[in-house]
Amino acid sequence: GENVEQHPSTLSVQEGDSAVIKCTYSDSASNYFPWYKQELGKGPQLIIDIRSNVGEKKDQRIAVTLNKTAKHFSLHITETQPEDSAVYFCAASPHNNNDMRFGAGTRLTVKP
């Protein structure tokens, strides 16, 4: 099955700086890559996703890039704000979503 590795496990940035979280996957059949944000005591919330027919997707301060050849994808958050502090999870899934695998998570802290 798919194996997803996520780095770093913790990330601390100053407010206004950019944050980058990277994930690698093993199954070349994976073609759907969502990113989730989880705040303390809550369920994961989808923040952005990308499918393998595009290389980059942007939504305001958040962007995701995908390199299918190298089997890695990254989350970029620009102009970070304290409310961006949370745990972020990447995931990879083949065409059938029933085998979605998650990374172990990155705890992002944005210092005011």
Next chain:
Amino acid sequence: DAGITQSPRHKVTETGTPVTLRCHQTENHRYMYWYRQDPGHGLRLIHYSYGVKDTDKGEVSDGYSVSRSKTEDFLLTLESATSSQTSVYFCAISAGGSETQYFGPGTRLLVL
């Protein structure tokens, strides 16, 4: 949380006792999933359902069973709880097998 509720939200039980967790959705989505979340492991799929009475195993299904008698409800049962099943359990739903998954608020289970 995309019209998803989980009950109970917190539960403490003893080893060897049966436990049932409930997921209820108001979105009329076909697919429902049960995940467990543990430190260092991200989210791991336990079981999923692709329709009423249609279920299948996920990555970590041993010790768990599920049932879906109505579109809106998906039950997860621990027949005889063990300490290794102490975890946070999340339900998720999606409209289709390749569609985005939306997560519920979670159930925190402690098995003593």
